[in-house]
Amino acid sequence: MEKLKIGIIGCGQVSRVGHGPAIKKDGRARLVAVADPDDENRTNFARKFRVPRAYSGHREMLEKEKLDAVVIASPPWLHCAQFQDCINANLHILCEKPLATSPEDCMTMARLADGYGKIVQVGHSKRFETGFERIKNMIDGGVLGKVYQTSVYWHYYIPDFRKGWLRTVFDYLKKHGMDLEKKYGTWRYFDERAGGGDFFDHGPHYIDLLRFFFGEIESVYCTTRQFYESHKFEDLAVAVFSLANGSVAVMEKSIMVVGRPSGFEIGHIYGEHAKLGFEAFQEYQHRPMKLRLYKKLNIIPDIYTPLFLPGGRKHTLYYRQMKHFIDRLHDTADGSDGKGDRWAATVRDAAIAVAWTLAAYRSAAEKREIRREELAI
Numbered sequence: 001m002e003k004l005k006i007g008i009i010g011c012g013q014v015s016r017v018g019h020g021p022a023i024k025k026d027g028r029a030r031l032v033a034v035a036d037p038d039d040e041n042r043t044n045f046a047r048k049f050r051v052p053r054a055y056s057g058h059r060e061m062l063e064k065e066k067l068d069a070v071v072i073a074s075p076p077w078l079h080c081a082q083f084q085d086c087i088n089a090n091l092h093i094l095c096e097k098p099l100a101t102s103p104e105d106c107m108t109m110a111r112l113a114d115g116y117g118k119i120v121q122v123g124h125s126k127r128f129e130t131g132f133e134r135i136k137n138m139i140d141g142g143v144l145g146k147v148y149q150t151s152v153y154w155h156y157y158i159p160d161f162r163k164g165w166l167r168t169v170f171d172y173l174k175k176h177g178m179d180l181e182k183k184y185g186t187w188r189y190f191d192e193r194a195g196g197g198d199f200f201d202h203g204p205h206y207i208d209l210l211r212f213f214f215g216e217i218e219s220v221y222c223t224t225r226q227f228y229e230s231h232k233f234e235d236l237a238v239a240v241f242s243l244a245n246g247s248v249a250v251m252e253k254s255i256m257v258v259g260r261p262s263g264f265e266i267g268h269i270y271g272e273h274a275k276l277g278f279e280a281f282q283e284y285q286h287r288p289m290k291l292r293l294y295k296k297l298n299i300i301p302d303i304y305t306p307l308f309l310p311g312g313r314k315h316t317l318y319y320r321q322m323k324h325f326i327d328r329l330h331d332t333a334d335g336s337d338g339k340g341d342r343w344a345a346t347v348r349d350a351a352i353a354v355a356w357t358l359a360a361y362r363s364a365a366e367k368r369e370i371r372r373e374e375l376a377i
């Protein structure tokens with residue numbers, strides 16, 4: 001089988017830790033070119049992953065290279081324009097979430113993807129986490145029965161490094177060649193173009209999972225807070241979603257909660273016959289989640305069943321997501337991993353996830369519930 005030629009737009013954190021290693025590990029594709037205007041990120045990435053050609057602009061890469069597929073892993077306000085360029089170059093596309101920062105851009109991308117004859121997948125990578133895959137199969141298999149509620153608590157602590165002694169340390173390190181703000185992509189907190197704060201970056205993951213597991217969302221009510229003056233958007237959000245299946249989902253996302261460095265990502269799904277409890281680990285740790293099933297019958301003896309998930313790099317979400325993408329490019333998605341063509345998030349799914357995230361912000365601003373009819377797309 002001839003190896004597919006893949007290019008990456010954006011050589012930052014997710015490419016470094018996720019897509020780059022995943023393409024290498026899969027082995028059925030070659031990373032032939034990358035594009036990134038940042039000299040340091042581009043050069044380091046190309047060296048680390050032995051990419052033969054590196055460009056400062058993605059258009060030059062698209063013009064000069066004969067690619068089969070491209071991964072768009074730049075900040076989200078750039079996705080729409082780069083996506084259009086990749087469509088014009090007739091490439092298969094894996095585009096990172098959040099799809100874009102405005103409903104207009106999301107709709108433009110959804111329209112372009114409709115009827116486009118190539119594979120287009122959005123990096124809602126949690127769909128490829130082995131634990132969430134197991135949960136989806138259990139929900140579909142009726143293990144929980146009717147679902148009443150989902151609760152997700154996703155918190156970590158990011159100190160205010162724009163002031164005090166941390167500012168001094170960051171400035172000192174930057175002067176000596178280590179730019180931690182760039183390394184950790186702090187545009188999320190400080191750049192107006194990011195579209196929102198921490199909830200805009202992470203909310204779409206679980207909004208997408210809610211729809212993937214249970215179907216459409218009917219409404220959202222949300223409260224947000226901004227604690228750091230230096231940030232452009234909120235640092236904490238609590239959103240309550242009502243779903244068409246009658247269940248309720250609560251999502252808390254904050255960077256203010258003091259705890260272990262990689263934070264807490266914990267959830268519960270309560271059903272008629274059983275409850276599922278999960279604890280996911282920061283995706284860059286490459287650890288399988290902890291998953292527990294509490295059956296109704298076991299309430300009295302107070303025991304739960306731990307559900308073991310395979311460990312090791314090839315079972316992590318970025319590897320499995322890339323494997324699925326490459327399977328689809330080879331037209332083997334049904335055969336090799338059994339997921340079929342409808343497992344990955346489509347552009348429309350990702351557009352809806354952004355629309356609900358923006359609806360949550362609107363709810364917080366207007367202090368009222370926002371219903372599906374009012375969605376911005």
Ligand SMILES: NC(=O)c1ccc[n+]([C@@H]2O[C@H](COP(=O)([O-])OP(=O)(O)OC[C@H]3O[C@@H](n4cnc5c(N)ncnc54)[C@H](O)[C@@H]3O)[C@@H](O)[C@H]2O)c1
Nearest residue numbers: 010011012013014036038041073074076096097098125185
């Ligand atoms: N699916 C996931 O699990 C996951 C995890 C992390 C990040 N992400 C998403 O991936 C995207 C990138 O996030 P990140 O953490 O890697 O950010 P990052 O800041 O570490 O990397 C972004 C890279 O894009 C580059 N860039 C800027 N302008 C560019 C341009 N015009 N053309 C090409 N490259 C350009 C930057 O120089 C940087 O190297 C975001 O949309 C983010 O939400 C997804």
